[in-house]
Amino acid sequence: MSALEQFIDDATLVASAPSLPVPPFCFGAKAKVFPDNAAVANYEKSDWSPSLSSTLYRVDGWGPPYFAVNSSGNISIRPHGKETMPSQEIDLLEIAKKGYGAHYQGVFPVKCNQDRFIIEDIVKFGSPFRFGLEAGSKPELLLAMHCLCKGSPEALLVCNGFKDAEYISLALIARKLAFNTVVVFEQEEELDLVIELSKKLDIRPVVGVRAKLRTRHSGHYGSTSVVADGVSEAAQIYCELVRLGANMRVVDIGGGLGIDYDGSKASDSDVSVSYTLEEYTETVVKTLRSICDKRSVTHPVISSESGRATVSHHTVLIFELKQHCIRQFKQGALSIEQLAAVDGLHLMVSKAASEPSSLPVHTYRMNLSIFTSIPNYWGTGHLFPIMPIHRLDQRPTMRGMLSDLTCDSDGKLATYIGGESSLPLHELDGNKNGHYYLGLFLGGAYEEAQGQIHNLFGAPNVVRVESEADNPGGFIMTSALLGPNSGDLLQAMRHEPKAMVEAFRRRAEELGAVGGNQDGLVTEALAGGLARFVSSWPYLMATSTWGMPPVTGNGFF
Incomplete structure (x- = not known):
């Protein structure tokens, strides 16, 4: 005492x-x-x-x-x-x-990253803290139910998004299966559906209502003052519902907990925040407690859907720079031989005398698709930290603008952290082992979930790594998941790879007959090679998957 x-x-x-x-x-x-x-x-x-x-x-x-x-x-x-x-x-x-009268139990919004292993880890390590999941569609709800089978029985399963009868029925069945399911109303019509279906299924539902706040913010809360404004309004709505007789228990403050992608600590930036995690949580708890105390309302359980803050740091996208292109000459004043000589001389002098900020700028080719692996850059201009993951003991001798493998003018990174239009990089030839790797950091939220298959480039290979507690600096690769091959991507667009290969075989047979090839050896070899192409990886490879010796006689190879 x-x-x-x-x-x-x-x-x-x-x-x-x-x-x-x-x-x-x-x-x-x-x-x-x-x-x-x-x-x-x-x-x-x-x-x-x-x-x-x-x-x-x-x-x-x-x-x-x-x-x-x-x-x-x-x-x-x-x-x-x-x-x-x-x-x-x-x-x-x-x-x-000395504290708050209730507890916190967050939920992870599955839309941020639906990867099975990520969600299973969140449920596993979050179980002691009653950490749950939030779903916004029927497939996400099925996924969440399956993962929460191994979670805390108190963990919330929040059902957001617009709902039809099937979605609501699935949510009610989840309640029947002893999941702590909350159906959040997005529109008035859903109330009638919940009442009708809950009676039909004889399941007592637990429901919530989404509040459209007048406090506006874009994407994430940039400062604690905006956090306090939003939470104050939500707390007042909560207290009013209690006053009107609703049996309220939980305030879900949603998402909005930002990530400082560029390290500027700026409150007015789309890629930064001016507060720490501790300041954010203190603001939320203090605001809710103050308003509930003034209204003589019991402190509610606090929940949040901070997906970006939960998974942004878990993923590092590593990609190899395969080549850099010589700057294009446009005026026609120099021959290509003269351009090569001038560029070579300029590069040699610049490397010897220039500061990193004034180095010559070249285009480096990334072995990835921006539309697949960094969709938020293309769609919203979102910036991520990008830098070499090795050779950091060497002084950069170039500046580079990164371009992807797609044949699209938008397939390039033209802006980088700090407002730069290029990155300080190393010369590819200077790397003795022939590989030069860059990493994109803080991309664990949304990038994998929103990636497209533009130019039919699919998701990259994924390696799952865990640290070894008894071995400082040690790690274990627990799994390696290959990205989709060309046939998988074709099937995603409703093509039939097997039918394609068979059509190629028939065409080869027809052309072989015309060319006098009666033994069928060339036809089989060609068809087999095409089948291997269908099962190959769409990105650049060090060696060819063709693997067929040259065939002479009819010009096929």
Whole structure:
């Protein structure tokens, strides 16, 4: 027990003093106030006020300028004395409470990354904290139900998104299977469906309502002031629903917890935030607690859907630069031989004399598709940290703009962290082992989920790595998942690879017959080679998958 708690426990109120409203107050091990019985009775019958308490305990005398009784009837600390603004006052009761009256249990929005292993890990390691999942479609709900079979029975399964009868039925069945399912209404029509289907299935639903806040923010909360505004509005709505008789239990503040992608700590940036995780959580809890206390509403369980903050750091996209292209000459004033000589001389002088910021700029080819692996850059201009993962003990001698494998003018990265139009890079020929690898960081949220198959480039290969607790710096590759091959990508667009190969075979047979090839050897070899192409990886390979010796006789190879 603290000294303050012991003091409060020792304080006694005894009726014997002859006068009020200014009774004698004795400081010591036991504080005693001695009002007379009649006066106490009179005060019990009248409306007591914080100002009377201030007079009773002589706060008006010993408190200024640092202590006062506030309108809530609590002692306030004014840290700046007379200069303290009302918003700067500290309610001493909040300190005495030492916490929040409920707990936190978040949910991971599956839309951020539907990868099985990621979600299974979130459920596994989040189980002691009742961490759950949020789904926005029927496939996501099925996925979430399956993963939560091994999660905490208290974990929330939040069902968002627009819903038809099948979606709601699946959510109700999940409730029947003892998942802690909450159906969140997006529109009024869903209420009628839930009532109808819950009666039909004899399942009592748990429901929530989405609040369209007037506090606006784009993508994520850039500052704690915006966080406080949004949470304040949500808390007031929650308290109003309680006042109207709703049996409320949880406030889900949604997403919005931002990631500092460029390290600028800027509140007005689309790729940065000006607060820490601790400042964010303190703002949320303090705001909810303050409003609920003022409205005499029990503190709700706090939930959030901070998907980006949960998984952004888990993925590093590693890609190889396969080549860099010589700058195109456009004017026609020099021959190609002259251009090569001038470029070579310029490069040699620049490497010897230039600072990294003024190095010559070349185009480096990435062995990936921006539309597949970095869709948010193409779609929204979102920036990610990109840098070499090795050779960092060497001074960069070039600056590069990165271009992908697609035949699209948008398939290039023209802007980088810090507003730069190029990256300081190393010369490819300087790497003795022939490989030069770059990494894209903080791309664990949305990039894998939103990737397209533009030019029929599919997802890259994925390696799952875990650290070894008993081996500092050691790691284990627990799985390696190959990306889709050419046939898989063709099937995704409703083509039939087997039918394609068979059509190629028939065409080869027809052409072989015309060319006089009667033994069918060339036809079989050609058809077999085409079948291997269908099962090959769409990205650049170090060796060919063709693997067929040259055939002479009819010009096929």
